[in-house]
Amino acid sequence: MSTFTFLHAADLHLDTPFEGLGAQRPELAEALREASLRAFERLIDLALERRVAFVVLAGDLYDGAERGVRAQLAFRRGLERLSRAGIAALIAHGNHDPVDEGWGAIASWPSLVHVFGSKAVESVPIVHEGNRIATVHGISFGTRSERENLAARFRRGPEAGLHVGVLHCNVDGQPGHDPYAPCSTADLTAAGLDYWALGHVHAGRVLLRGRTWAAYSGNLQGRSFKPAEQGAKGALLIHVVDDAVAEVEPCPLAPVRFSTVTADIDGLEDLPALERLLLDEAQGLSETPGCEGLMLAAKVVGRGPLHRSLVGREEALRSALEDATQGRRPWIRWERLERRTSPEVEREVLVQRADLVGGILRRLDAIAADLEAGSGAVGRAMIESLELPLRGGALRNHVPPIADDEIAALLESVERDALDRLEVEA
Incomplete structure (x- = not known):
């Protein structure tokens, strides 16, 4: 029986263009594009530091079928680092980067990279020091709108060691995401695998624990203020003891975080007190290890006399917060301020x-x-x-x-x- 670790990541969306933001604030759009590439670089660094047995990537490596040259070359360089260290990388494509659509700049991959095709589930052995420690099963999307229940195709084989499934899919109709490759937790359990490395849902979560584990790693770098995009983003480090999953460890990797800070006006006497409260919240977030930048939304709530000072002045307050954090490192951008306050009434x-x-x-x-x-x-x-x-x-x-x-x-x-x-x- 074997004891080892492996990394599970998905939804990299490398070099996302942020076109809408780019037209208004090109410097900010460029910082966010860099963040996706920096997050991937950190993923490779983590794999090397932890000396993982292998890395699985569960789809949406790029943001669209027309993959950018910069993203593809950065991706290949990272996989080359893994191969040189003897670490296999196993890749399934999703709805944003289907294998049978779009343009690719890479004709050949490093020696220890395996890209799953779209015709059938493929099974790849992972051998360490002469022993087969795991078998990784996977399939890619051939086209963007994959409606088949691909999970139903997976079945555990007789081989010894851990059995891992890699799939981009929507399990049990996860809200806010298209129903591509729809399946259920019952389908995942029926396959008899030990761990499902899932992609597509950007909020990281563990769906199954026990004999069968299943988890969404979430995306590597947040992209907006949607709830699924906020907070710590990264990958999952899977600890295997005696051929069974023992622990799923979240590893934050995103250099830029999207977050919402909330301030209650109850008990606050004036706008400077409110500003101090919001700035203190931002300071706490900026001290998170690995944070290089913060995209912040402020939410002001509660009842009190300060309400009347806020009505119609929300944009002025947001601008003042920008001024107060100008030049800080990590950098801070106050993108929006929402007021949900009310007069002081009974x-x-x-x-x-x-x-x-x-x-x-x-x-x-x-x-x-x-x-x-x-x-x-x-x-x-x-x-x-x-x-x-x-x-x-x-x-x-x-x-x-x-x-x-x-x-x-x-x-x-x-x-x-x-x-x-x-x-x-x-």
Whole structure:
């Protein structure tokens, strides 16, 4: 029986162009493009430092079928470093970089690199000091829109050692991601493998533990302020003891982090106090090991007298935060500031009023109670009436339905906006 480690990474999106940002702030777009390449360089460094047995990459190495020259050459250089150190790299392609579409600059790979094809699941032995310690099974997307349940093709063979599956897929309908290569955790378990190295979902998470492990490593470098893109990003180091997975260790590698900092105005006396609170939060994030830059969104919440000083001045405050962190290392960019504050009021008093304000609050309370009761009929009817105009014509396949758990947040937003616009006094 063997004891070793291996690395699992996915969704590298090397050299992502950030075209929308590039038109407005080219220097920032370039810093983010560099970040994806730096994260990959750190991945290779980690593999060498930890002396892993092999590395698996589960798709979306590039951001599109037309892969950039810079990204491809950097990718090959990294794999060459692994091969020289005797570390195998096993690669499955995903929907952003299908093997049968797009242009490639690389005709041959370093000796210990294996790229899985799209016709059938392939099985590659991993031999260390004359012993077969693992078998890695994988298949790539041939085209972008892969709708087949590819996981159903995988089966454990009779070979000794750890059995690993490498696949880009959507397990159990993970929200926010296209249903490419859809499958279930039951499909993964049925294959009889020890570990599934998955790609496609950018939020890292372990789906299965025990006899069969399955995990999304998440993407290597965050790309936006979507929840799945924020926070620590990197790879998973898999510890194997006696041919079984013993531990899955997250390894942050992204040099640039997208994060949201939140400040509550309750108890704050003025804008300088709010600025200090936000800057302190940013400072704490910037001290994270390996951080070279921060992309920040500020969220200001709560009730209090400071609310009136904030209304209509959100952009001015964001700009002031930019000024306060100019020239710092790691660099900090305040990309947006969202205000979710309300006047200092007693809601219990307002809801009893016989005017428009009281009527709005009572109606919102009725919808919230309906949701809490589990039926959600009132709230759902309201949401569907809002969705209906968007669901006709060309937009009908591009407007996702609003989930039940989003209705509560929408109700809070409606209440906050109503109280703001009506300039409510208790």
